[in-house]
Amino acid sequence: MGNYESVIGLEIHAELKTESKIFCSSSARFGGEPNAHICPVCLGLPGVLPVLNKKVVEYAIRAALALNCEIARFCKFDRKNYYYPDLPKNYQISQYDLPLAQHGFLEIDTENGRKRIGITRIHMEEDAGKLVHQGTVTTTPYSLVDYNRTGVPLLEIVSEPDMRSPEEARAYAEKLRSIIQFTGISDCKMEEGSLRVDANVSVRPLGSKEFGVKTEIKNVNSFRALQRALAYEIERQIAVLEEGGEIVQETRTWDEGNGATLTLRSKEEAHDYRYFPEPDLPPLVITREWVEEIRRGLPELPDARRERYMSEYGLPAYDAAVLTITREIGDYFEACVRLYPHPKTVSNWVMGELARLLNATNTEITDSPVKPEQVAALLKLIDEGVISGKIAKTVFEEMFRTGKDPQLVVKEQGLVQITDEAELKAVVDEIIAANPKVVADYRQGKDKALGFLVGQVMKATKGKANPALVNRLLKEGMKT
Amino acid sequence: MELCYMPAHELSRLLRERKVSAIELTDAVFSRIDAVEDKVKAYLLLLREEARSQARAVDAALAAKEELPPLAGIPLAVKDNLCMAGVETTCASKILKGFIPPYDATVIERLKEQRVVFTGKTNMDEFAMGSSTENSGFYPTANPWDLERVPGGSSGGSAAAVAAGEAVAALGSDTGGSIRQPAAFCGVVGMKPTYGLVSRYGLVAFASSLDQIGPITRDVRDCALVLNAIAGHDPRDSTSAPQDVPDYTEFLVPDIKGFRIGIPREYIAEGTAPAVRDVLAEAVHLLTSMGAMVEETSLPHVRYSLPTYYLIAPAEASSNLARYDGVRYGLRVEGEDVVAMYKKTRNRGFGPEVKRRIMLGTYALSAGYYDAYYLKALKVRTLIRRDFDAAFERFDLILSPTTPTPAFKMGEKVDDPLAMYLSDICTLAVNLAGLPGLSIPGGFAGNLPVGIQLIGPPFTEGRLLRVAYAFEREAGVAAKRPALEGGQNG
Numbered sequence: 001m002g003n004y005e006s007v008i009g010l011e012i013h014a015e016l017k018t019e020s021k022i023f024c025s026s027s028a029r030f031g032g033e034p035n036a037h038i039c040p041v042c043l044g045l046p047g048v049l050p051v052l053n054k055k056v057v058e059y060a061i062r063a064a065l066a067l068n069c070e071i072a073r074f075c076k077f078d079r080k081n082y083y084y085p086d087l088p089k090n091y092q093i094s095q096y097d098l099p100l101a102q103h104g105f106l107e108i109d110t111e112n113g114r115k116r117i118g119i120t121r122i123h124m125e126e127d128a129g130k131l132v133h134q135g136t137v138t139t140t141p142y143s144l145v146d147y148n149r150t151g152v153p154l155l156e157i158v159s160e161p162d163m164r165s166p167e168e169a170r171a172y173a174e175k176l177r178s179i180i181q182f183t184g185i186s187d188c189k190m191e192e193g194s195l196r197v198d199a200n201v202s203v204r205p206l207g208s209k210e211f212g213v214k215t216e217i218k219n220v221n222s223f224r225a226l227q228r229a230l231a232y233e234i235e236r237q238i239a240v241l242e243e244g245g246e247i248v249q250e251t252r253t254w255d256e257g258n259g260a261t262l263t264l265r266s267k268e269e270a271h272d273y274r275y276f277p278e279p280d281l282p283p284l285v286i287t288r289e290w291v292e293e294i295r296r297g298l299p300e301l302p303d304a305r306r307e308r309y310m311s312e313y314g315l316p317a318y319d320a321a322v323l324t325i326t327r328e329i330g331d332y333f334e335a336c337v338r339l340y341p342h343p344k345t346v347s348n349w350v351m352g353e354l355a356r357l358l359n360a361t362n363t364e365i366t367d368s369p370v371k372p373e374q375v376a377a378l379l380k381l382i383d384e385g386v387i388s389g390k391i392a393k394t395v396f397e398e399m400f401r402t403g404k405d406p407q408l409v410v411k412e413q414g415l416v417q418i419t420d421e422a423e424l425k426a427v428v429d430e431i432i433a434a435n436p437k438v439v440a441d442y443r444q445g446k447d448k449a450l451g452f453l454v455g456q457v458m459k460a461t462k463g464k465a466n467p468a469l470v471n472r473l474l475k476e477g478m479k480t
Numbered sequence: 481m482e483l484c485y486m487p488a489h490e491l492s493r494l495l496r497e498r499k500v501s502a503i504e505l506t507d508a509v510f511s512r513i514d515a516v517e518d519k520v521k522a523y524l525l526l527l528r529e530e531a532r533s534q535a536r537a538v539d540a541a542l543a544a545k546e547e548l549p550p551l552a553g554i555p556l557a558v559k560d561n562l563c564m565a566g567v568e569t570t571c572a573s574k575i576l577k578g579f580i581p582p583y584d585a586t587v588i589e590r591l592k593e594q595r596v597v598f599t600g601k602t603n604m605d606e607f608a609m610g611s612s613t614e615n616s617g618f619y620p621t622a623n624p625w626d627l628e629r630v631p632g633g634s635s636g637g638s639a640a641a642v643a644a645g646e647a648v649a650a651l652g653s654d655t656g657g658s659i660r661q662p663a664a665f666c667g668v669v670g671m672k673p674t675y676g677l678v679s680r681y682g683l684v685a686f687a688s689s690l691d692q693i694g695p696i697t698r699d700v701r702d703c704a705l706v707l708n709a710i711a712g713h714d715p716r717d718s719t720s721a722p723q724d725v726p727d728y729t730e731f732l733v734p735d736i737k738g739f740r741i742g743i744p745r746e747y748i749a750e751g752t753a754p755a756v757r758d759v760l761a762e763a764v765h766l767l768t769s770m771g772a773m774v775e776e777t778s779l780p781h782v783r784y785s786l787p788t789y790y791l792i793a794p795a796e797a798s799s800n801l802a803r804y805d806g807v808r809y810g811l812r813v814e815g816e817d818v819v820a821m822y823k824k825t826r827n828r829g830f831g832p833e834v835k836r837r838i839m840l841g842t843y844a845l846s847a848g849y850y851d852a853y854y855l856k857a858l859k860v861r862t863l864i865r866r867d868f869d870a871a872f873e874r875f876d877l878i879l880s881p882t883t884p885t886p887a888f889k890m891g892e893k894v895d896d897p898l899a900m901y902l903s904d905i906c907t908l909a910v911n912l913a914g915l916p917g918l919s920i921p922g923g924f925a926g927n928l929p930v931g932i933q934l935i936g937p938p939f940t941e942g943r944l945l946r947v948a949y950a951f952e953r954e955a956g957v958a959a960k961r962p963a964l965e966g967g968q969n970g
Contacts, residue, residue, distance in 0.1 A: 040581070040582060043808065045563075045581060045582075045583075045809070046685075047562075047563045047569075047581065047585060047682045047684045047685065048583075049681050049718065049719075051715065079799050081798075081799050081802060083819075083822060085818055089802065089803045090802035090803050090805060091799050091802055145807070274799075274842065274845035274846060274847075274850075275845075276795060276796075276845050279687075279688035279689035279719075279796055280685075280688050280718060280719065281719075282719060
């Protein structure tokens with residue numbers, strides 16, 4: 001970067017998970033057979049009219065409140081005109097000059113502490129369908145159109161150009177996803193397209209107050225890709241300027257395979273969308289009573305929950321942050337703590353073993369084969385001395401694989417800890433007899449020797465020996 | 481009187497008294513169609529078999545002494561921009577040839593509940609853009625009063641069908657005069673209701689903020705009956721007014737004493753034909769003699785109606801008609817890529833007037849021109865509405881000619897769009913202001929009918945119908961029948 005500073009703003013589209021579409025009663029669910037979730041209205045057949053789904057407005061207000069926005073008392077829909085085969089009316093019903101909400105913000109954590117990122121506006125619009133090409137877009141002999149997604153409600157959330165690095169941009173996007181996801185209005189899955197991120201980026205000499213010429217980057221399909229694409233684009237822009245060149249205002253696409261951004265279209269090719277007020281929908285009046293009612297129904301948001309995890313449960317900041325990335329992780333954690341009130345132990349297990357196995361099997365926490373009550377039961381078995389912490393990990397893996405209760409796994413696999421002193425004493429004596437040199441080392445004060453002998457006992461008992469008891473018996477057995 | 485020339489309310493009585501059967505009535509109308517349709521060409525599509533089976537079902541219900549709605553068994557024609565499930569709907573455009581909607585327009589659904597007999601889909605100017613039905617993508621319709629003349633438009637087919645006895649009543653749509661102007665040219669009654677009174681669901685959109693569906697009928701009572709059937713809130717149209725509608729026939733009392741009627745001087749301008757002025761003067765005389773108070777007034781901004789309308793309507797149309805692209809239904813002309821397909825399809829599918837308006841509208845909405853054209857037009861539209869608001873503080877309703885001239889000759893204005901646009905000069909402002917407008921036969925210029933227009937405040941259709949009903953009884957204009965002569969076919 002050297003003498004340059006980057007300026008980044010993000011435009012994020014989130015699909016709302018309402019039952020029906022924004023302007024008709026067709027299902028808004030993801031997937032399904034092609035063209036199964038359609039009707040004359042979302043197909044834009046001649047003569048049909050849109051009717052606004054009130055739930056969409058409610059969800060949008062929920063998001064806007066969670067993002068600290070001012071909600072308009074009066075807003076309207078507009079038509080954005082452009083031709084594309086996945087857009088059946090060849091215009092998109094969106095909001096132009098009077099959006100639902102404006103002037104919001106969220107906070108991210110940076111190296112230099114908390115930073116507030118402004119949110120310019122939030123508006124509602126309808127999604128387009130999906131083209132299915134035979135091969136690539138340029139070589140396909142024909143294309144198929146799936147209109148299932150047509151008319152699925154979208155929120156467009158536009159940030160201020162407040163981010164100064166790809167890391168900040170990623171932190172903003174991830175935080176936004178957390179907040180939206182907490183409000184329960186969207187799944188925010190980038191891989192299913194229910195969260196889409198476009199980035200505007202420019203660079204300028206450090207200390208400059210004016211913005212440089214920006215480019216827009218599309219087609220980033222993960223948070224990691226967002227960060228990489230921005231890092232690449234910033235370097236590219238700086239290189240152009242360093243060589244005495246000029247940045248061209250254009251839209252670029254992120255090529256994940258080659259790790260580079262490529263020109264998609266220039267400013268000259270940009271559409272004139274010919275926005276005008278949608279005459280089929282009357283302006284939308286939003287009463288303060290309705291807004292307050294929605295505000296009262298807002299769930300606890302990530303920042304508040306994180307604070308609570310630190311103050312109420314005494315968790316370290318890192319744990320609290322990880323456990324509040326999604327509402328579901330936090331809910332899982334709290335369900336465990338309710339049954340087993342040792343928050344840090346639960347946090348270790350949720351962030352450790354559980355997260356590892358969920359990642360490895362690409363499973364959502366809500367679909368976890370191990371339920372919170374089973375986690376609590378397992379942790380109680382450790383406390384009761386039935387199994388050791390080490391064996392517990394083996395038990396947990398089996399629970400995750402089969403969904404069985406920990407007691408059953410322990411029983412089936414004979415993993416109950418050996419706490420019988422006489423039984424263990426025999427093993428300990430054998431180990432002492434078999435390792436005279438190590439025993440001599442121990443007696444000369446080499447503490448490490450004890451660890452080795454404990455390991456030998458554990459090995460002989462297949463890990464089932466109660467570690468505290470083994471320690472005591474070894475020490476007693478080696479007393480001179 | 482021949483069955484096909486009787487008004488619906490009389491036929492309804494005859495049906496109920498079993499003096500005529502629905503099938504007799506339907507057959508009478510289709511005999512009339514067989515006799516005159518090759519001269520008039522009011523229809524794009526006839527629904528003969530469907531109509532006969534609907535009529536037989538009504539007869540069966542009558543025989544079973546079922547309680548039937550007032551319009552049961554009445555042969556009614558539908559403008560071809562109204563969707564009827566399973567019936568080709570083209571808007572008289574080649575681009576929609578073959579399009580069969582899978583759903584009914586709300587008005588069709590409501591008329592089906594009335595057990596109306598649908599005769600067919602009527603000709604129109606393509607996508608309702610025009611004032612003579614000469615812009616039909618298929619063929620023009622003739623005026624039954626003089627076959628060399630136009631029936632008006634865009635609902636020319638519907639008005640001609642009612643005038644020629646090819647239907648007892650019809651539905652039209654009116655964006656800038658498309659019901660009232662052809663009703664005037666064809667000597668029938670035509671109403672554009674208040675914006676929002678009748679659901680637009682299923683009406684193929686031309687200009688969404690101006691379009692309204694309305695009745696074209698033989699007399700004022702029939703107009704009230706059809707309006708009763710089609711008016712009222714529809715949750716599928718967000719612009720439909722959420723209010724109850726009265727029984728409009730209850731307004732039909734022949735008493736207009738004390739009604740204050742204003743005549744805006746802007747509506748009797750240079751282009752107004754002397755015969756039209758005469759008809760209006762006679763109407764004023766008659767209304768005064770009936771106890772109404774008629775005074776001249778002014779609507780200063782209505783002189784901007786034409787430019788205002790020709791910015792707003794094409795702007796909306798340019799967007800509404802974007803969906804006809806060859807991807808999903810109707811005409812497709814293949815091209816080397818999708819953009820070429822769009823261009824070829826739209827080039828071949830749309831006629832010249834439609835293209836002209838798409839270009840006008842696209843231009844008016846373009847970056848850099850929006851404020852000067854579209855936005856300015858919206859502001860003038862507000863001023864026009866305020867003019868009417870002010871006038872209605874002094875008057876119960878406004879009276880004007882429906883058109884500046886009687887029906888003009890075919891071909892007379894096809895090469896002069898502006899002259900064609902001027903034939904709607906008296907009707908445009910009503911759509912811009914969202915008001916109800918009613919055209920009724922006022923008299924004749926030679927053998928050509930001349931219409932007069934009544935305009936009221938929003939949702940005063942009852943008031944307009946009352947004055948029109950009283951006038952109709954006294955004037956006795958409706959008794960005359962078209963000769964179906966003249967022109968090369970005559």
